[in-house]
Amino acid sequence: MAKKGYWVVCYQSALDPAVRAAYGAAAGPAIAAAGGRLLAAGKPARTHESGTDQTVVLIEFDSVEKAIAAYESDGYKAALKAFNNAAKRDIRIVEGM
Numbered sequence: 001m002a003k004k005g006y007w008v009v010c011y012q013s014a015l016d017p018a019v020r021a022a023y024g025a026a027a028g029p030a031i032a033a034a035g036g037r038l039l040a041a042g043k044p045a046r047t048h049e050s051g052t053d054q055t056v057v058l059i060e061f062d063s064v065e066k067a068i069a070a071y072e073s074d075g076y077k078a079a080l081k082a083f084n085n086a087a088k089r090d091i092r093i094v095e096g097m
Contacts, residue, residue: 004060
């Protein structure tokens with residue numbers, strides 16, 4: 001059985017609500033079509049060590065290959081156009097244990 005894959009999205013700056021709505025309208029269906037499931041989203045309940053109080057999003061996929069394919073899909077590329085670098089963030093794709 002393949003290990004699960006995860007998107008860990010870490011925002012370093014805020015996203016304008018209008019951009020968030022347009023991005024979400026495109027990203028949500030693209031991620032769901034690729035089998036992605038939103039597990040968590042929001043500000044940390046608490047931070048430790050070098051933690052920062054910035055929004056984090058965690059999305060689960062059936063495999064790391066599916067997580068990568070979702071990011072590279074045409075549907076998600078359309079979401080990235082709507083996002084248009086409106087906030088500083090990084091997306092890490094990691095394999096589950």
